[in-house]
Amino acid sequence: MTALATTAGLAGDTAPGRPGPGAPAPDRRLRWRSLVSRVGFVLPALVILVALLWALFPGLFTAQNPTETVAPALQAPSAEHWFGTDATGRDLYARVVYGASQSIIGALVAVLVGLVVGTAIGLAAGALGGVIDEVLMRVVDVLLAIPALLLSLSVVILLGFGTTSAAVAVGVTSIAVFARLARSRVVSVRVTDFVEAAYGSGGTFFGVLWRHILPNSLTPVIALAALQFGSAILQISTLGFLGYGAPPPTPEWGLLIAEGRNYVATDWWLTVLPGLIVVFVVLATNRLSQALRGGDAA
Template identity: 75%
Template sequence: MSAIELASGIGASPRPSGVRRPRLRALGSTALGLGTIVPLAVLAIALAWAVAPGLFTSASPTESVGAALQAPSIEHWFGTDSTGRDLFARVVYGASQSITAALLAVGVGLVFGLLIGVVAGAVGGLVDEALMRVVDVLLAIPTLLLSLSVVILLGFGTANAAIAVGVTSVAVFARLSRSQVVGVRASEYVEAAYGSGGTFFGVLRRHILPNSLTPVIALAALQLGSAILQISTLGFLGYGAPPPTPEWGLLIAEGRNYVATAWWITTLPGLVVVAIVLATNRLSRAIGARSATGGS
């Protein structure tokens, strides 16, 4: 056996490639599955709060339930705020505002960004150049500045804040979807589909889109956490839901004057936001890793 054969692995025992690699792949898939259990559980709890908050607390989110500034206890898990309202109830009911707004923001960015990216990548030419220059302009504007500009034009409120945040993510979705479509469009099986008589829209629907959307879905999961942060930021600055509506950014803002004496008013809602954002990021990484390995 020559040195070249030894270096290339020709003639070696098939056991390492035939047995150990599938075992390692299976172990990686198992680890990936275990690594998504906690993030999925966190997101499931948050969604349950948004859908049925009454199942998790009997306290009113807008009415006083006792003395002001009570520390966390068995009776009030997150303590009470400066007016005696149960903070845990406000966090639970705030999930409906924040998560619904974040889903709306991701939907706006996904729909319009995907439309721009698919059209640019599939058509090409001058259409691609024109659309990508618009995307470049959007990417050049700082995210917070763009969202503030849009929400000021539309008016204050959770829905308008969600639309504003969605506008800031259009360019990101457009860039990614365009790059995926261009890559898939240049593949051999797409050329073969055209060569066998496939129409533009038929090939786009059957071959290009199904093989381009997985990274975009992973980005949507990542953007959900980013949208929660941005909407909370707008709420903190006073551009979101008006008081006394329970909204996570507003809850954090209400406790900023009591950080030294009642740390829980700001800290506990903030930790909830951090946990949910980390869960969405971990889920996005899991989807991206799975797409990178071909779903094995």
């Protein structure tokens, strides 16, 4: 009996649902996961906030003029010039801060263009169906078949060089992605019980579309907008690197990387530091997008 009781007691100690002798308590694990989740959300949010403040109020973060020579050329990063100076003696940190207005605001314009136009196309296709759906989706398929960089370059050449043209071009490349997602959500929401009940209670087509279908279809679209924001920064920086964005000496992140590419072997900070800023901002937007999609619940 004693052996059986001991065996039963040992089996009970390791029964499913109970922690082993050396395992941490479940509530401790939950608190740790919650802390990691909060830190993983707060840090990217702070990065995005700083980038937005750079874009809106650059004078609060640096007193240097981004287009004037303030020191000898190609000085390494120091306490006086945090990011060093470029080939003409301009403060690189000031140029990065002021360049945020070109890259960040341009990316916001690009996302707004893709979000508004793409959602409108997806909403019309999913709600109306039939021939309209087929025609709109074939147009979307054509846009998806064209590489994004090639399409953006074509639009920039048509509109002319500059940050605004680059932002519109990048926004055009994202229209198809927003349209497909919006259409799929509208099609799934359109057949739900509460939409049928809204029609049965006397709701008009446009009234139900505006009050019920559209609001219940926007959550994944907004999450996609956060993800596309990072992609737009990369594409606008790419266009600036190729010379299709803001003209010199206007600071822009892609242009700053392009200006320093000839000095990579000797003056690494000219390309590495602006490149790291782009990487941090893009990774932060991707993390926030995962949070909006409910990635923290996994």
